[in-house]
Amino acid sequence: MDLMELFFISLGTAVIVCYGVKLLLFSRILFPKMWFPLSKSFFTSMGEWAVVTGASEGIGRAYAFALAEQGMNVVIMSRTKVALDQVAKEIGDTTGQKVKVIITDFIQENVFSEIEDQLRDLNIGVLVNNVGVLPSYVPCKFLESAELDQTITRVINCNVKTVAKMCKIILPGMEKRRKGVILNISSGAASVPFPLYTLYAASKVFVERFSQGLQAEYKDKGIIIQAVAPFGVSTRMVDYQKTNMMTLSPEDFVKSSLQYLRAGDKTHGSVCHILLGWLLQSIPSKVLYAEYVLHSLQDYVKKKAAQRALNATFENHKNK
Template identity: 85%
Template sequence: MDLMELFFISLGAAVVVYYGVKLLLFSRMLFPKLWFPMSKSFFTSMGEWAVVTGASEGIGRAYAFGLAKHGMNVVMMSRTKEKLDQVAKEINDTTGQKVKVIVTDFTQENIFSEIEDQLKDLNIGVLVNNVGSLPSAIPCKFLDSPELDQTITKMINCNVKTMAKMCKIILPGMDNRRKGVIVNISSGVASIPFPLYTLYAASKVFVERFSQGLQAEYKDKGIIIQTVAPFGISTRMAGFQKTDMVTLSPEHFVKCSLQYLKAGDKTHGSVTHIILGWFLQIIPLKVLYAESVLNSLQDYVKKMQRKCNS
């Protein structure tokens, strides 16, 4: 056996081992209960209270309900008092857990000192940074966004600043107790530079990088900080699309995603969305960026929004 033949055999073996390990790691995501088990008391062991932003509907509402069912009291934060009060009553009636409502608009400035005052005496074990907004209901090019200056400010306040500020408020308590969970909601569209969702996708990239850096800093303190990046969820933001194998209900998605809390610093939250994320990474960007594909995307969202508003 000459040197060149030995080199190619070694290279082939290395490739097989590399992809074998990747396949094993991927296969773990298919069976989260087996690979990432959690005790029934896991959430309550983190602390007495969970805080959920954007909790009046959609994914935030589902997280609030899900954590209450796991035995946690819940602080729900959003800008619509009537919706918050209604959901708070439903959670209390269903689970018997305490619910505290904080009405606030995360697109605005100078709101966090009041929030900090209302949270300072609570033993907070879980924070879900869910609140987020789109520049416009219909995806469009950056310069076509309505009221662009205001849109930029509101988007950064809501999707970027709020997450960092809420971590700044709640993380010190977790650091002192050496335990806690922070879940930061990103989006599947942040997996690649995504035309027509440019500002939104970029804001969610910040969510991912901030979360991953924070997890590296505080992992040794026993704190779990994870990005959850879903694709299709049947919410108002997505035009309340009909649920199927790909488009999940908020309740189904949250139930699945909570099983992946110990699966690493980023997850797409469900088996189907994990597979979608893998496919998105291997599709050539030239295909995704084709004008016909982008036009089809706009037409599809317009159709969904018409259904939502009808």
Template identity: 80%
Template sequence: MDLMELFFFSLGTAVVLYYGVRLLLFSRMLFPKLWFPLSKSFFTSMGEWAVVTGASEGIGRAYAFMLAEQGLNVVIISRTKLTLDQVAKEIGDTTGQKVKVIVTDFTKEDVFSEIEDHLRDINIGVLVNNVGILPNYIPCKFLECSELDKTITKVINCNVKTMAKMCKIILPGMEKRGKGVILNISSGIASIPFPLYTLYSASKVFVERFSQGLQAEYKDRGIIIQTVAPFGVSTRMAAYQQTNIVTLAPEDFVKSSLQYLRAGDKTNGSLCHIVLGWILQCIPLKVIYTQSILQSLQDYVKKRAAKKASISESSVAFENGTKK
């Protein structure tokens, strides 16, 4: 075998080994309970309480319920007291666990000293940084966002600052006890620079990078810090799209995502979303960035928004005894 043949043989072997290892690693995602098992007492072994931000609905509410079902008491934080009180009652009645309610608006400034006072001396084993907002429901270019200055401040406060501040409040107790879990909710669209969602996706990139750096710093202290980056979940932010193999109900997504808790510092939370993430990163950006693709995305969301508004108006008209 001459030198050239040896080179190509070695190159081919390296490529086969590389993709073989990747395939083996991916195959573990098919059987998370086998590869990443959690004991029944795992969450209660972390501490007595879980804290969930943005817990009044959607993914946050589902995490609060799921963690309470695992035996943890729960602190739920959001800005709507009426809804939080209702969720707290449902969790308490269903699971028998204690539930504390903290009402705050994370888009505002200087809300964290009060939160810290409420959480002082509580043995917190799990933190779920779930709260987040979209700049605009209808995707649009950055300069087309309404009230752009206010929008920038709200997005940074809610999606970026809140996560860092909540970690600052809760992480010291975890470090002291040498155990804990922090789940920071990102988004699948943060996998690439995403036009029309530029501000939102960029804020979620911060979530991912912050989480990965934090995990590297505190992993040897017995603390698990993971980014959870879902794609389609049927929540208000996604206009409550009908559930299917790609768009999951919040409860189904959370149940699935917790099975990947030991799968690394980032997970898309479910097998179909993991595959979607892989596909998205394989598509050339030039294809995604074409005007026709972006226009189709914008038109699709507008159509769904109009349909949702029409259904809401029809419901109100029916309740009022009128005919549309």
């Protein structure tokens, strides 16, 4: 066998092994229950209580319900008392679990000492850092954002500072007990630089890197820390877009994402969103950031918002 023949045999073997590994990894995505199983008592074994920020609606509400259904008592946090009280009643009536309500506005300064006091004596096994703010539903360039100084403060306080502060409050107890789960909700928009949602996407990059760094630091303490980066989920933040294969309901997304809890320090949370993440990262930046593409995105969202407002007006007149 000459060197050339040996080279091609080695190259062919390497290609087969490479694609074999990719196929194996893909099968893990398709069958998370088989590859990343969780016992029925997994969440309750972490601790008695789960804490969920931004739990009055959307993804946060869905996490609070899902964890209560797993047998955990839940602390739900948001700035809207009426909505939180309603969620607390629904969780209590549906699951029989205890619910503690904490009213707070994460956009404001100096709210965390009071939160720490209210959480001090709880055995917290799960933290879901879900609360977040989108500067504007309609995409726009950074300097075109309304009230830019206030917008920067709001996004940093809510999307960045809150994640770090809540981990500072809750992580020490998990480290002491050598167990716990922290889920930090990022966004698919953090997968690549995302023009017209620049500030929001950048804040979610922090969530991912912070989560991945913490997981490396505390994995040997028995703590799971994961960034969850969804794409389309039908919530108020995206004007309740109609659900489909790519845009999931909060409940469906949360149910799916929890199946990937042991899948690593970051997950997009569902098969469709994982595939979308791969696709987005494979598109050449010259195409993704072309003026035509950005203008098309802006026009599309504006039309969707206008159509939704028109439909809402029609419904209001019809119901009078």
